Amino acid sequence: MTRYEDVRTVLSDYSVFSNAAMGMSDAGGLSQEEFERKRKGQLLAFDPPEHTHLRRILTPEFTMRRMRRLDERITEIVDEHLDLMERTGPGVDLVSHLALPIPSLVICELLGVPYSDRAEFQERASRQVDMSLPQHERMELARESQEYMRSLVVRAQADPGEDMLGMLIRDHSEVLDTDALTNIAGLLLFAGHETTANMLALGAYALLCHPDQLGWLRGHPEQAGQAVEELLRFLSVAHSGIPRVATRDVEIRGQTIRAGQQVLFALAPANRDPRFVDEPDRLDLTRKPTAHVAFGHGAHHCIGAPLARAEMRIAFPALLRRFPGLTLDLSAQEVRFRAHHVVYGVEALPVTW
Template structure:
């Protein structure tokens, strides 16, 4: 029996690579709009750049810990506590601070630079695979998906043979069109898999990040927290960069003069990555915050106990943030964008994601200087209902 997909909420609506006009109008007029979530609960969507930063920088008034866990009503109290353990994005300081402090040293720019030779090798191998596939080929299957997947799996000690199963499960976890029962089932499957990884790391800690956490913080972190941390890092490190590589390549192929600039001028690679992050905003929203008191955002009163979503695509294209925000301009760099969030929950893996993109985009464009869409008239299959926006496939030629 077919089930009808839920209506897409305003903060997840796109027109190809851009937010829908309705969202842009909401940002440029009201700034904060009230919507109804797919579960029938009212919520507020914050659209302006400065207002989004205000919300994300204030965990005392906009709490992550008080926000209902999706599918919580299907879990008893013990399982709910187990599922939430270690999930940094679901905690406020000081608990969030305690967990993040243990992970931060592993994600410094200096530590990430040690991975650069291996990431370069992974990118080169993926490009070889893309070339062997023959044209036309699916860039997502042969490049955008395997590069970050292999990087984060190696970082966390995930066997390569498990990558396909993990990807299928992560797609279900992020697909808001699926019935909640299926997404909760995927959460349980994911937790069971991560429990096995953690058990192996506890029995014989390796040199990967899980091994490090067991050796250095095994007395400070419970097994449930280790499982939650591993699951969050694996999902976040895989899905975000994968979709940036796919969607970013599509954007560059539609702006060939800018793709050529990235290919030919190494000095433009870093600002190009920042501009692509701003312009695409693949993470549509973070989990909503819950107001702990009556608040005012952008001149709008929001009552205590309200759900608040921050729209990253709208905020990153706010004319108050950058001039001519609808134009992709890789020369500007767009420092200060909120593609990685802001405040205490700013993406822990941002240095790793940036490094992967700085290596992958120019390598792709140099290997295939004639890279183009296989059929420019073919409709693009966007991941419309995914919390992390992207393309399912991208057929290219060269």
């Protein structure tokens, strides 16, 4: 599905287009027991009402009100890394100095994951979603990631902290066992840094390639929230999501989809559908925010969207304010992109000022 309207139809109707129906067909050679353990607590592996129950447990940690309370800490983290950029430069890689460490540190603090482990889990996560690698290698990386999260869960179960993992253990241990906690924490850790890091880097690239828009945002930092929505629509760093499976025969625009067939949805073309938005290939930060699908839609709309928005809303204006002469340190055509990754982005973004 590539049209905006069709993508929203698929994502909103879980009774016809199911996440849970992927089942063992996507188990990668796992036994039934292994599959069920990896599925426990996985928001992406269930439809309502099971999904609703899991989401209700996590939602209080990602409300807009809770994110607003985090603004001060996010601002501190952003300023610390801008200070480091200033001391190191002029001339740094914006990915390693700003885009990656900000969301990584935020999600580590929220979850209770040691920030000292960031290099290891970031490297593993990046390779895990590199579709150019052999499947067996990516599966081994997934196993390593799960074992790492399990060790953190077991440690937290023995001594729950004040972080999100500690909260889940104290308040929901009767419904969330070690497997479920491991899977929940693993998903939040991956999604909490991988997607936002790529949006920060790719968003900076887009702004530097559109100096008129960069200038507008620098002059209107109070409109950063609106600008972030347009950047999300324009860039759509998450190509798709978990494929849905049709639970019955259904017809969309004359195309018959049979029960049991997989349905893929493409978020980037949906967000640039001319039937959805005028001049879709033009970056316009003054555009009225649209109901884009960069975070998905329906029951599986990204639970961490308020956190990602907060990080971008704070980071982009702060970066432009601190470095009024910010520019690419190479030509736009020389920037290398993560073409084979599940989450789109740039390999590096050398900048100077």
